[in-house]
Amino acid sequence: MKAVQITSFGAPDVLRVNDVDRPAPGPGEVLVSVEASSVNGHDVIVRAGELKMVSGRRFPIGVGLDFAGVVVATGADVAGYRAGDRVWGMVHPRHRHTTGGAAEHVVVSTDRIAHAPAGLSPVDAASLVVAGATALIALRDSVHLAGGERVLVRGAAGGVGTAAVQLAHALGGHVTALARDRHAQLLTDLGADEVLDYGSTTSGQIGPFDVIVDTVGSELNCYRSRLAKGGRMVTVGLSAGALAAIAASSVYGARRIRTFSANPDTAVLRDLAGHITSGALRPVVDSVYPLEDIAAAHEAFERGGVVGKHVVAVSA
Known part of the structure; x- marks a missing residue:
């Protein structure tokens, strides 16, 4: 499968779309076919090497905190999710070696996902996680x-x-x-x-x-x-x-x-979905990039002037 990885710290051109083995879900985890991810400030400063104390120096480092997609497999002891469910969620910032949300598939614990709000496209959903x-x-x-x-x-x-x-x-x-x-x-x-x-x-x-x-x-x-x-x-x-x-x-x-570390769990994602369903919150998407152009998305983020979010479309 394709996954965006950092193999050295630096400017956006250090981002690589590499072929990696598809991960398998363990107990309490699901495998998600990712349809979209977004560019976040955390991704940019990790790539630049400004959070070495958190990310460490062991490469490769997966890119992408958030994602929206479809469950394709479940590990043992998973309840409430099955193949075909549309979900959104976030990869823990400290658990992104090899792959993050900017990949064709990602494995994530069920306490970091929720069912995606009905009626939102994957791009719109990813923009709001x-x-x-x-x-x-x-x-x-x-x-x-x-x-x-x-x-x-x-x-x-x-x-x-x-x-x-x-x-x-x-x-x-x-x-x-x-x-x-x-x-x-x-x-x-x-x-x-x-x-x-x-x-x-x-x-x-x-x-x-x-x-x-x-x-x-x-x-x-x-x-x-x-x-x-x-x-x-x-x-x-x-x-x-x-x-x-x-x-x-x-x-x-x-x-x-x-300040705080925004690591939303299932409860937060459900509450967020409630605000979307009620009409109180809607997505604002600046631009959408294919996975292969994620470096351009990072460059656009760093230039500033973004209105809403830059989103990376991983699959159709």
């Missing part, structure tokens, strides 16, 4: 957004950002989206009450906010200062500078900068 789950965990579990609170979504036009705008609106927040001015109409359609152009708006000009969801990972202290009394902030844009700011912010107690 990591982005949607990250936004949901951030808003619901990390900062506990309550109805009527003022929420800022920074980097609102990206994958996590577009999901966060929609979910914050669905949870009853008054949503301010910070993004490029040309995305104002899209973000308004997704539920933003106000859209600010990040090119002409500084952190000192806005707020205060009860909740800030940051997807960028820079100027974190400047934005943290725009929290209202009792406000909470979470960032999913991690870098060395961001980690330092997060650690330093602990002196502010409840008004510190929070």
